[in-house]
Amino acid sequence: MFEQFLGPDHFDIMPHLVAIGLAYLLAFPIGWNREKSERSAGLRTFPLVAVASCGFIQAAESMTADTPEAMARIVEGLITGMGFIGGGAILRLKDSVKGTATAASLWITGAIGAAVGLGSLDVAIMLSVITVATLWIMAPLKHFGHLEQEDGSDEVRKEK
Template identity: 65%
Template sequence: MGASLDFLPHLGSLLFAYALAFPIDWDRERHERSAGLRTFPLVAIASCGFIQAAEPLIQGNAEATARIVEGLITGMGFIGGGAILVVRNSVRGTATAASLWATGAIGTAVGLGSYDTAIVLSLVTFFTLRALPNLKEGGEDDRRSAEESSR
């Protein structure tokens, strides 16, 4: 008997990973960061998709699963590195890079069926992006607002 096409569970997981990445994406886009509206959901669904695609090969093999996850971690580091810019004497994009890495972890967690972990990662990442810049006096968001109001 041939392989069956049971794509609905996979589609559900991919959509869940997409939905968990969207608030992070919205925050980065809202603040005009280098990675935009398409990037974060694509990172999440790609990470989830790699896990799902490898499922038949890694099922029940913790070492094989670890190798797939290790590759995803490395890939997220590479993508995040591309978001970091050195301009004059400052480094920009580290929060976006870390957000991309966290989004990859969200997709990986969904792909592995660790939905609770994925939800917590999404919430904590979004909270960190939204709340912590506001705690820092003279933070990046405050500087941008001051520049825009002086124009």
């Protein structure tokens, strides 16, 4: 049935399954950190963002194989879309801004998925490692900074 619709050589699920699985695994620790910190986006959101970004790239591969400019437009759309989603995670309160680390994490998770989809596994792994290290290692160091709120929340105070 699929052969008639797609042709004999077009239905190969394994490479896509491996790539999407890897995107999921690389995003999982980021989601775990945000979930553990009780942020607005967490364990479900981050792997889904990576999988979606990877999926968009892989779904467009056959259409953009001969035109790198077309793939560049797909990547540009992902960058813009991730910025839009991240912007929704940022809350402006009376005298502070909250959610910037979650927004940045969403954006980089989209980059991880895109890197996996494009076959740049080394870039995807490094982005994941750097993000996880930043979120986990820098959190305790934040207590020593001047931006720490009395309630321990992840907020940045506005300059007056």
